[in-house]
Amino acid sequence: MSAAEKFLDPQGSDDIASECVAFVSDNQTHDVVESVARQFFDDPYVRDGGSQQALDYLSEAPTPTVLIVDIGDSSAPLTAMLSLTAAFSEQTRLIGIGTINDINLYREMVGAGITDYLIKPVTEKALAAALCRTEETTHSTASTDTSEDKLNKIAVVGSRGGVGASTVAVNLAWLISQDRSHKTALIDLDLEFGTVALSLDLEPTRGLREALESPNRIDSLFIESATAKLTDKLSVMATEETLAQQIEYNADAIDILFDTVGRTNTCIVADVPRSAFTVRQRVFEECSKILLVTDLTLSGLRDTMRLMAGIEETAPGKPTFVVVNRTGGKFQAMTTGDFQKALGHKVNFTIPDDPKSFNLAANNGKPVVQINSRSQVSKAIRKIAEGVSDLVDGNADGSSKTGWRRFFKRK
Numbered sequence: 001m002s003a004a005e006k007f008l009d010p011q012g013s014d015d016i017a018s019e020c021v022a023f024v025s026d027n028q029t030h031d032v033v034e035s036v037a038r039q040f041f042d043d044p045y046v047r048d049g050g051s052q053q054a055l056d057y058l059s060e061a062p063t064p065t066v067l068i069v070d071i072g073d074s075s076a077p078l079t080a081m082l083s084l085t086a087a088f089s090e091q092t093r094l095i096g097i098g099t100i101n102d103i104n105l106y107r108e109m110v111g112a113g114i115t116d117y118l119i120k121p122v123t124e125k126a127l128a129a130a131l132c133r134t135e136e137t138t139h140s141t142a143s144t145d146t147s148e149d150k151l152n153k154i155a156v157v158g159s160r161g162g163v164g165a166s167t168v169a170v171n172l173a174w175l176i177s178q179d180r181s182h183k184t185a186l187i188d189l190d191l192e193f194g195t196v197a198l199s200l201d202l203e204p205t206r207g208l209r210e211a212l213e214s215p216n217r218i219d220s221l222f223i224e225s226a227t228a229k230l231t232d233k234l235s236v237m238a239t240e241e242t243l244a245q246q247i248e249y250n251a252d253a254i255d256i257l258f259d260t261v262g263r264t265n266t267c268i269v270a271d272v273p274r275s276a277f278t279v280r281q282r283v284f285e286e287c288s289k290i291l292l293v294t295d296l297t298l299s300g301l302r303d304t305m306r307l308m309a310g311i312e313e314t315a316p317g318k319p320t321f322v323v324v325n326r327t328g329g330k331f332q333a334m335t336t337g338d339f340q341k342a343l344g345h346k347v348n349f350t351i352p353d354d355p356k357s358f359n360l361a362a363n364n365g366k367p368v369v370q371i372n373s374r375s376q377v378s379k380a381i382r383k384i385a386e387g388v389s390d391l392v393d394g395n396a397d398g399s400s401k402t403g404w405r406r407f408f409k410r411k
């Protein structure tokens with residue numbers, strides 16, 4: 001009998017293949033893995049061991065759909081996991097379980113093609129979320145193997161308060177999700193004074209502050225609990241934090257938040273506060289393009305110039321689009337041409353002043369492009385969506401009709 005057969009079936013049964021295989025080194029982890037794996041797979045195979053036992057198994061047995069390996073005793077966990085990735089096919093999803101809580105190690109593992117890395121003691125909730133992500137990762141891989149499309153991350157920031165950046169973010173996200181049929185996440189990163197939830201008549205969600213302060217808590221289940229689903233293709237993360245406490249942003253939070261949200265969306269629109277430096281800087285680095293919304297006033301010009309300089313310093317060469325809002329309004333202090341000349345940057349888009357349409361949208365708690373789609377404002381914002389979304393229309397929700405959900409147990 002081969003080594004693999006001894007591992008899989010010490011009694012000598014002929015059926016040695018399993019969709020989920022796990023090697024764990026302690027009883028508590030064994031119980032959690034076996035309990036959760038049985039919720040997803042018909043016949044999971046869970047045995048004592050670690051990376052070496054997993055390598056012995058892979059040398060002769062069919063590669064499983066999901067491989068879970070305990071590397072808690074390994075002095076070089078990344079090396080142990082890389083040895084495993086070289087031993088199975090690209091279709092196998094690998095989840096590591098260890099004791100080292102280090103964000104850099106996690107990034108290195110994910111960057112090396114490892115699906116997930118969990119810290120002991122592993123909870124049933126954390127492992128279930130990881131198994132859900134293995135399916136999401138496969139769906140994403142299936143939908144992008146033959147294209148160069150990537151997650152479209154759009155930052156929207158105002159030159160100063162009141163210029164309409166949040167309005168642009170809300171309407172842009174709506175158009176990308178509804179008109180262009182892309183699964184979109186709208187994230188209001190102004191935790192204290194954000195107006196996204198108010199604009200859409202939504203109850204503020206909970207958890208976004210915790211995610212930005214403690215990114216190690218972020219997983220797909222956590223994101224789901226902190227998200228309000230506006231439509232089938234548009235989800236919203238927006239909170240309303242107390243003004244009595246200082247918010248301590250973690251510099252790594254944006255990267256992890258966007259990565260996790262991006263597993264189930266093809267576009268992220270982030271409404272970025274000007275005052276939170278840590279958030280603003282990391283979003284500019286992380287996003288694929290930036291919309292800088294302003295008005296035609298002297299203060300708008302001054303602060304647009306300052307933000308443009310900050311963007312160039314933080315994310316040099318990042319595509320940045322200047323959006324001038326409320327053109328033709330009574331507070332306009334200069335022409336678009338004069339503004340553009342003084343700024344030294346092209347004004348990419350303009351939105352006309354239309355208080356009636358905006359007030360109607362605000363009173364109904366809906367985007368102006370939904371409430372009055374034929375208005376000049378809606379037409380202008382539609383041009384912005386067409387210019388910055390650069391996603392292929394059609395079945396772009398990140399899902400695969402022929403994905404491998406069939407491998408999971410039917411409920």
